[in-house]
Amino acid sequence: MPQIAQLAATYSSQIFWLxxxxxxxxxxxxxxxxxxxxxxxxxxxxxxxxxxxxxxxARKQAxxxxxxxxxxxxxxxxxxxxxxxDARGKAAAATADRLAAAQTVIDxxxxxxxxxxxxxxxxxxxxxxxxxxxxxxxxxxxxxxxxLDDAAVRSAVKENLVHx
Amino acid sequence: xxxEGKVDPMHQFSIHPLFGSDSWNxxxxxxxxTNSTLWMAIAALLxxxxxxxxxxxxxxxxxxQMAVETFTGFVDGMLAANVGPNGKKYVPxxxxxxxFILFANFLGLLPxxxxxxxxxxxxxxxxxxxxxxxxxxSIVIIVxxxxxxxxxxxxxxxxxxxxxxxxxIFVVELISFMVxxxxxxxxxFVAMMAGHVLLExxxxxxxxxxxxxxxLFAIAGLPxxxxxxxxxxxxxxxxxxxxxxxxxxxxxxxxxxxxxx
Numbered sequence: 001m002p003q004i005a006q007l008a009a010t011y012s013s014q015i016f017w018l019x020x021x022x023x024x025x026x027x028x029x030x031x032x033x034x035x036x037x038x039x040x041x042x043x044x045x046x047x048x049x050x051x052x053x054x055x056x057x058a059r060k061q062a063x064x065x066x067x068x069x070x071x072x073x074x075x076x077x078x079x080x081x082x083x084x085x086d087a088r089g090k091a092a093a094a095t096a097d098r099l100a101a102a103q104t105v106i107d108x109x110x111x112x113x114x115x116x117x118x119x120x121x122x123x124x125x126x127x128x129x130x131x132x133x134x135x136x137x138x139x140x141x142x143x144x145x146x147x148l149d150d151a152a153v154r155s156a157v158k159e160n161l162v163h164x
Numbered sequence: 165x166x167x168e169g170k171v172d173p174m175h176q177f178s179i180h181p182l183f184g185s186d187s188w189n190x191x192x193x194x195x196x197x198t199n200s201t202l203w204m205a206i207a208a209l210l211x212x213x214x215x216x217x218x219x220x221x222x223x224x225x226x227x228x229q230m231a232v233e234t235f236t237g238f239v240d241g242m243l244a245a246n247v248g249p250n251g252k253k254y255v256p257x258x259x260x261x262x263x264f265i266l267f268a269n270f271l272g273l274l275p276x277x278x279x280x281x282x283x284x285x286x287x288x289x290x291x292x293x294x295x296x297x298x299x300x301x302s303i304v305i306i307v308x309x310x311x312x313x314x315x316x317x318x319x320x321x322x323x324x325x326x327x328x329x330x331x332x333i334f335v336v337e338l339i340s341f342m343v344x345x346x347x348x349x350x351x352x353f354v355a356m357m358a359g360h361v362l363l364e365x366x367x368x369x370x371x372x373x374x375x376x377x378x379x380l381f382a383i384a385g386l387p388x389x390x391x392x393x394x395x396x397x398x399x400x401x402x403x404x405x406x407x408x409x410x411x412x413x414x415x416x417x418x419x420x421x422x423x424x425x
Contacts, residue, residue, distance in 0.1 A: 002174060003177060007291060010198065012189075012193035013179075013181075013201065014286075015291065017198075017200070017204055018286070018292050021204040022260070022264055024212075025263075025264050029215045030257060034255060035255075036221060037218060037219050037221075037233055040222075
């Protein structure tokens with residue numbers, strides 16, 4: 001068993017060189033590079049955690065913005081609806097006004113025309129009365145040879161015309 | 165030796181100086197640059213290259229960086245689970261220990277014999293594993309006494325020990341504590357050596373039976389070869405597990421020193 005047989009001859013060399021190379025490993029690798037590697041890992045973990053947090057925050061903000069946008073949108077829609085209703089009311093009122101004005105004009109014209117018709121009727125009737133009275137007086141004068149009073153003839157004619 | 169039909173399964177563990185360095189010494193102590201030293205150097209260098217390749221500090225890691233970060237994360241998790249938040253400061257040491265042993269174990273299993281080189285597993289020498297285990301044990305003792313002063317001795321008296329039993333329990337606990345560096349170092353050395361001896365013995369069956377006759381090869385050589393393939397896989401597992409056990413036990417002992425009970 002060389003481990004024991006060669007122990008006396010080799011122990012110092014073994015111990016010396018193992019300490020040298022393990023020391024090198026410990027100081028160059030363990031103390032030198034391992035902390036950097038672990039630092040990188042820690043940085044990455046931190047970065048990931050931060051990114052997740054930022055993403056969560058952004059999501060929350062987006063939700064809030066959406067909610068506020070929705071509120072604004074609803075308000076705008078309500079406003080638009082109000083505007084439409086208002087315009088519709090105004091338009092209806094204007095139409096009604098113009099209709100009323102037109103109706104007034106028409107009514108006026110109608111009344112005017114009716115009064116003119118009535119006037120025409122009346123003057124026509126008067127004219128007929130005059131003609132009838134003249135004719136009746138002439139007829140009475142010629143047939144009966146009577147000279148009648150103008151007013152009497154006229155009232156008689158008027159009475160006949162009225163009672164048909 | 166194979167030509168004589170004999171394979172010495174222990175020959176693979178023998179240490180011999182390289183580059184004519186057998187007379188190097190410091191104050192009379194021999195420090196020859198041996199094949200064992202060479203593989204320590206290779207393990208340290210490869211580990212350095214491996215971790216350096218993963219220390220690119222990219223936010224989005226590549227495969228290499230991912231591999232290195234997996235190991236540091238593994239060691240970090242092991243310390244967090246066994247020692248707690250106080251264990252963070254031991255990550256460099258436990259990482260070095262775990263990776264150095266892991267690389268040594270795996271390098272020793274490389275089939276370099278195929279191209280005429282001889283892999284040497286320095287973790288199959290208790291003179292090497294002993295240094296590592298004494299290092300771990302020293303750290304435990306230093307941390308324990310610095311942190312808890314003489315109160316550290318209460319580690320040897322578990323909670324709820326009847327007053328009458330305290331002297332006896334103290335002695336038992338002290339002995340079990342003092343055995344730790346030996347069990348730590350011997351476990352790794354024995355596990356690595358046993359596997360390599362087993363592989364060597366089986367390979368000697370294959371070679372001897374092959375040299376003897378075709379019939380013997382079919383009966384003994386072929387099954388041994390199949391078994392070797394399976395044991396090679398098992399040895400890869402053992403290489404990882406022993407490195408893990410060494411690091412894990414160091415963590416457990418550090419927990420004693422950091423948190424007492």
